[in-house]
Amino acid sequence: MTKGDTAADSIVCSDLSIAHTDGRGAPARVIDGVSFTLGRGAALILVGSTGSGKSTLAAALxxxxxxxxxxxxxxxxxxxxxxxxxxxxxxxxxxxxGYLGQTDGPSLPARLTVSEIVGEPVTSRHRKVDMRALALRIATLLDELGLPLGAAGKYPYELSAGMRQRVAIARTLMLDPRLVIADEPLANLDVEAREVVRAALERRQRENEMSLLLVANEAESVARFDADVLALRAGHAVGFGHGIEKMTWTPSSEADRRLVSS
Structure with missing residues (x-):
């Protein structure tokens, strides 16, 4: 058993600082001294305005x-x-x-079918694959996320934006990850599809103790999950609490309060 298999917490972030560099000048910090813990099977949502560093933090983790x-x-x-x-x-x-980037849904590989896209985490890692078992796994994921089984043979251009987003989510879940880090997972989804995705993620929390770290830009997305919320501004943590109604803020964070209470 590996060390990662025995971790009591999914994420332990300690005074983490992350920088961007273009190779020509000094690195520019986009995350500065952020600390938090995400317990096994728990959920945490990162919020903040554009440029706050939340997407960079999610990708780095x-x-x-x-x-x-x-x-x-x-x-x-x-x-x-x-x-x-x-x-x-x-x-x-x-x-x-399992990682879902902010542009993963819109930028699915144009020349691959849905089945090939969703199965890629398996086929890219193993030379020999039981294709029948893989096809069954893919069909199960598509059904769970409210996609018709006929979608497996289609190409991304044949799908709506919401369907492409759910295909990307299916790919994220393909390997039954212990932790899902998803940047705007509910983007481009209608109300019904959002509930389907939320239910699928929370089902894995209950049954498999899968942990969730989500990035969200709107209060509605935050409210759909029973999660802790960490607010970022200019790379700094400025608010934390369970749900948007129970957050504790730094004294100068009035604008950030409005961001998650609208």
């Missing part, structure tokens, strides 16, 4: 920050793995954590 983004202070243990120095365990991190 999922091990998908990309080039030009680095941890410059503190650390975070995600499923027991340091995001500052993951080393060889980076591969395990990307299996244990």
């Amino acid at each position: 999922a091990g998908r920050a990309g080039n030009g983004v680095s941890v410059v202070g503190g650390d975070a243990l995600v499923e027991g793995i340091s995001v500052r120095r993951p080393g060889r365990r980076h591969r395990f991190l990307t299996v244990a954590v």
Whole structure:
């Protein structure tokens, strides 16, 4: 059993600072000294205005920050793995954590079918795949997310924006991750589809102790989940609490209160 399998908490973030660099100047901090803990099977929602750093923080914790983004202070243990120095365990991190980026739904691979897209986390990691079992797994996920089984053979251009978003979510859940980090998972979804997605995520919390770290921009999205809320402004944590009605704010955060209470 690996260290990540025995982590008591999904995320332990300790004074974490993250910077962007273009390679020509000094790194610019986008996250500065953020600390929080996400317990096993719990949910946390990151909120904040555009440019607050929440998407960068989510991507970094999922091990998908990309080039030009680095941890410059503190650390975070995600499923027991340091995001500052993951080393060889980076591969395990990307299996244990299902990640949905902000543009994953709109930017699905145009030349792949829905079935190929959803199954990619399996087919990209294993040379030999039981295609019958994989097809059944894909069909189950599509059905759970309210997508018709006939969608499996379609291409992204044949789907609505809401259907593409749910395909991206299905791909995120393909490996039964212990933790899902999702940036605006309810984007482009109508009211009915939002409830289907919320129910699917919360079902995994109850049954599998899957943890959730979500990024949201609107109070409605926050209210749909029974979750702690961490508010960011300019890379700093300025508010925290369980649900938007029970948040404690720093003294200068009046504008941020309005962001999540509207």
